[in-house]
Amino acid sequence: xxxxxxxxxxxxxxxxxxxxxxxxxxxxxxxxxxxxxxxxxxxxxxxxxxxxxxxxxxxxxxxxxxxxxxxxxxxxxxxxxxxxxxxxxxxxxxxxxxxxxxxxxxxxxxxxxxxxxxxxxxxxxxxxxxxxxxxxxxxxxxxxxxxxxxxxxxxxxxxxxxxxxxxxxxxxxxxxxxxxxxxxxxxxxxxxxxxxxxxxxxxxxxxxxxxxxxxxxxxxxxxxxxxxxxxxxxxxxxxxxxxxxxxxxxxxxxxxxxxxxxxxxxxxxxxxxxxxxxxxxxxxxxxxxxxxxxxxxxxxxxxxxxxxxxxxxxxxxxxxxxxxxxxxxxxxxxxxxxxxxxxxxxxxxxxxxxxxxxxxxxxxxxxxxxxxxxxxxxxxxxxxxxxxxxxxxxxxxxxxxxxxxxxxxxxxxxxxxxxxxxxxxxxxxxxxxxxxxxxxxxxxxxxxxxxxxxxxxxxxxxxxxxxxxxxxxxxxxxxxxxxxxxxxxxxxxxxxxxxxxxxxxxxxx
Numbered sequence: 176x177x178x179x180x181x182x183x184x185x186x187x188x189x190x191x192x193x194x195x196x197x198x199x200x201x202x203x204x205x206x207x208x209x210x211x212x213x214x215x216x217x218x219x220x221x222x223x224x225x226x227x228x229x230x231x232x233x234x235x236x237x238x239x240x241x242x243x244x245x246x247x248x249x250x251x252x253x254x255x256x257x258x259x260x261x262x263x264x265x266x267x268x269x270x271x272x273x274x275x276x277x278x279x280x281x282x283x284x285x286x287x288x289x290x291x292x293x294x295x296x297x298x299x300x301x302x303x304x305x306x307x308x309x310x311x312x313x314x315x316x317x318x319x320x321x322x323x324x325x326x327x328x329x330x331x332x333x334x335x336x337x338x339x340x341x342x343x344x345x346x347x348x349x350x351x352x353x354x355x356x357x358x359x360x361x362x363x364x365x366x367x368x369x370x371x372x373x374x375x376x377x378x379x380x381x382x383x384x385x386x387x388x389x390x391x392x393x394x395x396x397x398x399x400x401x402x403x404x405x406x407x408x409x410x411x412x413x414x415x416x417x418x419x420x421x422x423x424x425x426x427x428x429x430x431x432x433x434x435x436x437x438x439x440x441x442x443x444x445x446x447x448x449x450x451x452x453x454x455x456x457x458x459x460x461x462x463x464x465x466x467x468x469x470x471x472x473x474x475x476x477x478x479x480x481x482x483x484x485x486x487x488x489x490x491x492x493x494x495x496x497x498x499x500x501x502x503x504x505x506x507x508x509x510x511x512x513x514x515x516x517x518x519x520x521x522x523x524x525x526x527x528x529x530x531x532x533x534x535x536x537x538x539x540x541x542x543x544x545x546x547x548x549x550x551x552x553x554x555x556x557x558x559x560x561x562x563x564x565x566x567x568x569x570x571x572x573x574x575x576x577x578x579x580x581x582x583x584x585x586x587x588x589x590x591x592x593x594x595x596x597x598x599x600x601x602x603x604x605x606x607x608x609x610x611x612x613x614x615x616x617x618x619x620x621x622x623x624x625x626x627x628x629x630x631x632x633x634x635x636x637x638x639x640x641x642x643x644x645x646x647x648x649x650x651x652x653x654x655x656x657x658x659x660x661x662x663x664x665x666x667x668x669x670x671x672x673x674x675x676x677x678x679x680x681x682x683x684x
Contacts, residue, residue, distance in 0.1 A: 558631040
């Protein structure tokens with residue numbers, strides 16, 4: 176649990192900048208952009224729906240509780256500044272409620288959604304560093320849901336509606352189980368909220384260097400400086416027929432986020448009270464949050480991020496590879512890369528320094544953990560499949576892990592493979608889990624050995640290939656050898672392929 180204090184801010188407050196800052200920080204990133212929770216709060220428009228979501232902040236046996244008590248939101252010139260880090264899950268559903276027939280026609284869609292989450296982004300808000308990290312999830316990512324079934328992550332919300340978790344609760348639980356990242360708050364918006372929010376700020380103008388046409392998304396723009404109104408913007412961030420894939424769609428969403436942050440904090444918007452009021456009235460009824468995200472929290476988060484700009488945004492994407500799962504096209508998680516990314520996100524390392532700390536000089540990171548450094552594993556057959564423990568032991572040994580012994584688990588019928596670890600063996604457990612696609616991390620007693628319980632999902636063919644045998648080569652000292660070694664194992668974003676409409680152009684509009 177992050178511990179946070181706060182202090183009384185001094186001096187006059189620029190209320191318009193405060194309102195628009197919250198638009199850019201905590202408003203809903205529904206389909207690749209931000210809406211306006213905090214503006215609604217500040218202006219006293221109490222139309223935001225709040226729902227109870229069980230399981231927020233629960234990862235394994237750990238529960239994180241942010242400083243979320245209700246506070247007075249109207250304190251004149253004094254607003255408390257938030258200093259603790261918050262993880263906020265921002266989702267956009269495909270609900271068409273509130274759209275006119277004309278809008279539906281323009282979007283190339285029908286009047287009913289399917290309770291799917293078109294966009295899923297996890298924000299880490301670090302007010303001390305004036306930094307926000309955005310982690311985007313491919314909508315086709317193959318995951319295990321809250322009820323133990325499997326499918327695309329964008330269906331977790333729909334699946335949860337038939338369980339005790341509820342739609343939002345199932346999505347929260349699914350992501351927390353997948354990433355081991357505690358989620359403090361949940362914010363949701365629908366199509367109508369996104370469209371109205373973009374229209375209320377007067378649209379977003381930026382340069383695109385190629386034609387973009389997708390009739391299924393109602394998108395048809397020519398190269399050049401384009402002003403994206405709400406409907407056109409929705410087509411831009413939802414388009415799935417531009418010759419790319421799920422990752423191209425995410426890249427466009429992340430670009431639009433940056434462009435909207437610039438637009439929302441521009442002088443033209445900040446000095447236009449009518450736009451702010453219009454923004455509030457337009458989207459107030461389209462937002463849902465968890466009931467722990469209080470009025471006081473929203474205002475204080477807005478004030479704490481009043482200086483946020485594009486430079487303070489770090490956008491990342493959960494890594495994976497497209498493939499087929501039965502008859503369904505899905506994205507398979509890249510277990511090794513994602514384990515590193517999730518760990519760095521959880522520890523707040525993606526911004527260049529630990530979460531909650533001001534920027535510090537860069538330091539050399541320790542060498543990454545290797546399988547040879549992991550204590551010998553106990554491998555158990557939890558599925559009841561004859562010889563499974565031996566097969567798993569051979570597969571792990573081939574990948575550099577040591578195995579102390581194999582045996583049957585006390586009970587059979589385990590569906591998902593588990594890696595059981597003592598509190599001081601978390602890092603080693605993550606490395607083992609990264610080698611077994613779909614494995615879950617399960618905390619165990621302090622005296623427990625590092626244990627792999629193989630479930631019915633275990634398939635050695637899906638494991639990363641074993642490393643090639645070492646080739647003896649003479650060591651040659653070079654001036655850059657130490658420099659090259661630094662950063663090995665870091666989760667710096669890899670260069671992105673060029674996706675349609677996602678490239679940020681040097682041309683200014």
